[in-house]
Structures are given as structure tokens and as C-alpha cells.
Amino acid sequence: MPRAGLTRDTVISAARRLIDETPDPLTLAALSAALGVRTPSLYKHVAGLDDLHAEVGVAVKHELLDVLADAVAGRSGDEAVRRLASAYRSWALRNPRAYPYTLKAADHASASDLEVSARLLHTLTTALRGHTLGDDDEVHAVRGLRALLHGFVSLELEGGFALPQAVDESFDRAVESFLRSLPS
Amino acid sequence: MPRAGLTRDTVISAARRLIDETPDPLTLAALSAALGVRTPSLYKHVAGLDDLHAEVGVAVKHELLDVLADAVAGRSGDEAVRRLASAYRSWALRNPRAYPYTLKAADHASASDLEVSARLLHTLTTALRGHTLGDDDEVHAVRGLRALLHGFVSLELEGGFALPQAVDESFDRAVESFLRSLPS
DNA sequence: CTCCGAAGGCTATTGCACTTAGTCTAGGAG
């Protein structure tokens, strides 16, 4: 029985890859098959399906964080928000099955999850700097932005926007309305 | 073996009840146990788990429709939208596990699903009348409103709003911002 | 009232997933 040379990381990233490659839900059976290994072998690297989901979630949050941080790097004001919004939506549409993992609240027991989740939130908050907002105002504004972005993308992914009118334009309008609602 | 007296409707409404009564996902095993019947018996009334989910979805959409229609009845303009938004959110928070069923795009093969989904959309659209919007503007506005409502509620249900600031106020502010973005 | 067929239950079984327990071996440390 030749060793497959798995590690916790290879298992997790194989799982991450599988998510958007296949239509069916992530399953240990499918993952082990993709890795050329029997299912129980995975338990040497991962505590079970829940653990795997949690780790995939952290990995996916990192991906989104990178994309968003890159989009806003060096920008400020409305332009930063526009670019962040656009990057958020297009990443979600490109990674429709991974996207829901970014929404789970951080597992209180996982330091890495807490960290990446905080950095995601921080990226949004930073993009809104430049609009002079008080602390409370800022919290409300970030919530509004998250709601708008997630709501839009989520409905779009569910196929909720059936009418022929251009979805891109709906999104742009929503983002512009949000920007206008901020004290300059 | 005394008859349990099941019908398609009793099975479906028992399933609907189970959803928000138990933490675990809806399962034929749990449903049959709740009805005092063996699992295979359910197949006399329902084509399987998928069929059950679809029917529960229609039932749940009707519930939400009733709540929203009631909230906007006899109102118009901003006040109609405010009441609709508030009703949407509070229904969702009261029915956290049922809520996701309202989001699935209508099954093209089910007349009742298509109908209730269309009426839901129509209720939102109607609430926005009074703001003189062109046809295209209206579609974009409805999409923005749906995104806002769903996004907010969805994040709130996922536990995504961790900070102590009042979530109620965040919601009110988001709704007011949306209203201000409409041409009066 | 009796018969009988359909409707509505049932048991048994298959298939697939997750999980645990216990075994064997490859391959590096001493």
C-alpha cells in the first residue's frame, strides 16, 4: 500500500477545488476518490466532515479577502467602494458554491477563522473611511453595505432575478444609491 | 394496523411545523416519527424528500405572502415600504429555518409555486408604486429592495452582526436610505 | 349484507454516506 503523501493542507485544498468543480455537495467519499485514497484515510488528516467544512471555510474567506484587499488597494472614497463591490460580486459569481462559506460566522474556537473574518470586516470598514462617519454611523454603514452586497449576490446566484433587464445595471444602481446615502 | 389518516396536506403541514420546531434538518425519518408512522408510508402521499421540500416551500411562501400583503394593505408610499420591510424582517426572524424556503426560485413545473412566487414579487412591486418609476426603474428598484431585505435578514440569521450596536437601528437606517434613493 | 378492489399502512432490503476500531506496512531515527 503505497503512501499517498497527504497532509492536512493537501486534503483541505483538494476539498476547496472540488467544491466549484462538481455540482454535487462536498462529500468525504468524493474527496477521497479524488485523492486516490479510501475514505477512512482522510480521518488521519481531518477530524471529520464538520472539521473539513470549517477549514474550507477559512480557506475560502482568505481567497475573498485577497480579492477585496487587492480591489481597494491604493483607492479611497467612492471609487474604493465601487471597486470593492464589483470585486465582491464577480468573485462570488465565479465561485458560486464556495461563496456561502464566506458567510458563516467565525467559529469562536478557531483563531485563524476569527482572524480572517475580522480582516474581511476590516477591509469593508476601511473602504468606507473617507466618508466622515462617526463610530456608530460606520457600523450601520458597514452593515448596510454587507446586506446590499450579500443580498444581491445571493439572490442572483439563486436565480432570483428572472426578468430580462440587465442585472449589471441593477447592481450598479444599488451601489450608487448606497454611496449617495453616505454623508460625503 | 390502524390507519393514521394521513393526506398529502397533513404530511406537508406537519413537515412545515417540524422545520421551526427542531434544530435538525427536515428528514423523512423525523417526519414519519412525528406522524406516528413508518418512513416508507410517507411515499403514499409524497414523491420523496425533494417533492416534500418543494411543497413545504410553496406553503412557506404563502405564509410570507400573507404577512407582507397584510402589512401593506391600505398603505401607500414610503409608509407601505417601511411596513413591508419591517414585516419581512420580523417574519424571517420568527421563522429562521423556514425563511430559506422563500428564496428558492419557483419550480418551473409547479403552477402553484409559480403563482405564489409571482404574487410575492407583485406585492413588492406594488409597495413601490407611488414612487413614480418607469418600468425599468421599477425593476431595478425592486431588485435593490429585495437585495437589501434578504441580505440584511440573511446576515442577521447567520449571526453575522456581532457588534453590540443595535441591529434594529441599522435596519431602519438601511430602509430609510433606500427610500431616499427613490425619486419621490 | 357481502364482496372486492383500491388506498394506506407495513416489513424487508438495497445503496450510500459518515464514522470508529483495529491491522499492516513503508520508511525514517537511532
Add this chain to the structure above:
DNA sequence: CTCCTAGACTAAGTGCAATAGCCTTCGGAG
């Protein structure tokens, strides 16, 4: 070279969905 552990394996148990086939109850037709 020997040992020992990490990393693979087989075997087996659990839970759920689904199908097949049987048996009983109900209710209407004669």
C-alpha cells in the same frame, strides 16, 4: 539492521432515502 510511528488499509456499525412487495382496512356496488 532494528524499531516504531505515521499513514495507509479492511471491516463493521449507524442513519437516512428509496424501492419492492405484502397485508389490512375502508367504502362503495350489487
